[in-house]
Amino acid sequence: MSWEDQHARTDIVHTVLxxxxxxxxxxxxFAGLPDLDRLFGGPAGVLQALYYRWKIHLEVKLELAMSRGQSAxxxxxxxAAEQPVLRALLDAHGQRYGAAAMAR
Incomplete structure (x- = not known):
């Protein structure tokens, strides 16, 4: 993937959020986003990328919680309080595009 494509992917993610x-x-x-299909394979690919973002942040939060004696x-x-838009988007579209798309 070129830097141009990476920047275009980032722009799509920011636009969706x-x-x-x-x-x-x-x-x-997800309508009207140039190169969405080419760069993500469609809306399910964007959701997969956003779910990955959520998952990485959650893993860090879980590590911090363990060190602080907090629960999962x-x-x-x-x-969820820090990133309400991301959480709401994943909740709203997970079933529409299938939970399997976010679990890959």
């Missing part, structure tokens, strides 16, 4: 801030359940969240639930809730 910006749109999701207005309405995370919007069925047109507390870590999850803390991350």
């Amino acid at each position: 910006t749109r999701a801030a207005l309405d995370p359940a919007d069925p047109d969240l 639930v507390e870590a999850y809730l803390e991350l």
Whole structure:
């Protein structure tokens, strides 16, 4: 992947998150994004990338929680409070595009 493609992928992710801030359940969240299919293989690929972002942040939160004597639930809730748009987007579109797309 070229740097140009990487930047285009990042722009798509940021655009989707910006749109999701207005309405995370919007069925047109992924509409009209240039190169979405080429760079992500469609909306499910964007969701997979966003789920990966969530997963990485959650893993860090869980490690910190263990060192602080907090529970996994507390870590999850803390991350959900810090990234409400990401969590709402994943919750709203996970079933539409299939949970399997986010588990790859």
